[in-house]
Amino acid sequence: GNSVTQMEGPVTLSEEAFLTINCTYTATGYPSLFWYVQYPGEGLQLLLKATKADDKGSNKGFEATYRKETTSFHLEKGSVQVSDSAVYFCALSSSEGGNKLVFGAGTILRVKS
Amino acid sequence: KAGVTQTPRYLIKTRGQQVTLSCSPISGHRSVSWYQQTPGQGLQFLFEYFSETQRNKGNFPGRFSGRQFSNSRSEMNVSTLELGDSALYLCASSLGQGIFTGELFFGEGSRLTVL
Numbered sequence: 001g002n003s004v005t006q007m008e009g010p011v012t013l014s015e016e017a018f019l020t021i022n023c024t025y026t027a028t029g030y031p032s033l034f035w036y037v038q039y040p041g042e043g044l045q046l047l048l049k050a051t052k053a054d055d056k057g058s059n060k061g062f063e064a065t066y067r068k069e070t071t072s073f074h075l076e077k078g079s080v081q082v083s084d085s086a087v088y089f090c091a092l093s094s095s096e097g098g099n100k101l102v103f104g105a106g107t108i109l110r111v112k113s
Numbered sequence: 114k115a116g117v118t119q120t121p122r123y124l125i126k127t128r129g130q131q132v133t134l135s136c137s138p139i140s141g142h143r144s145v146s147w148y149q150q151t152p153g154q155g156l157q158f159l160f161e162y163f164s165e166t167q168r169n170k171g172n173f174p175g176r177f178s179g180r181q182f183s184n185s186r187s188e189m190n191v192s193t194l195e196l197g198d199s200a201l202y203l204c205a206s207s208l209g210q211g212i213f214t215g216e217l218f219f220g221e222g223s224r225l226t227v228l
Contacts, residue, residue: 043117100169
């Protein structure tokens, strides 16, 4: 079945540090891959996505590249800010059809000033 | 454009009771999905409704049920509550038609505590 594995958190960084959050997946077919972010007290929102192998999704300084050979979609940012503190979820579109996403467990990011 | 609205935001129940949660999707969105979020299990898919029909269902017991109305609003019900049902229940809406782009619009959730 489809599944997503994320690195465990919390990840604590100082402002302007480089961020990597690892994500690997198992899926049948060719899923699309996503990163969602949940800020404190808010619902999840789409951060970026990639729909096919070698695609790079980017938004707000965050990037992730769809790597089919390593079944990975790692999230990176060159210089984090305190405002990036949130929970980050990696997800893939289910092969079952409909509008269903399979999410990883989430990684808490804390950025200190 | 109003976002996804979930009510109630917080509620406390005791074991054995039942609960109904409500979700109003973004105007024009016909698909509504429900997810359970817990610290240990992360986000688990409950079900998805499109045009009043259940289109997908997750691996939850029959105590968890849902429905969707003609105006796309959705409710989910949990009967015979157990302590382990304590969680944040998230509703998400999307257009529902055509190819799924992967973008779900989430509400802020209903936090259920079972005592």
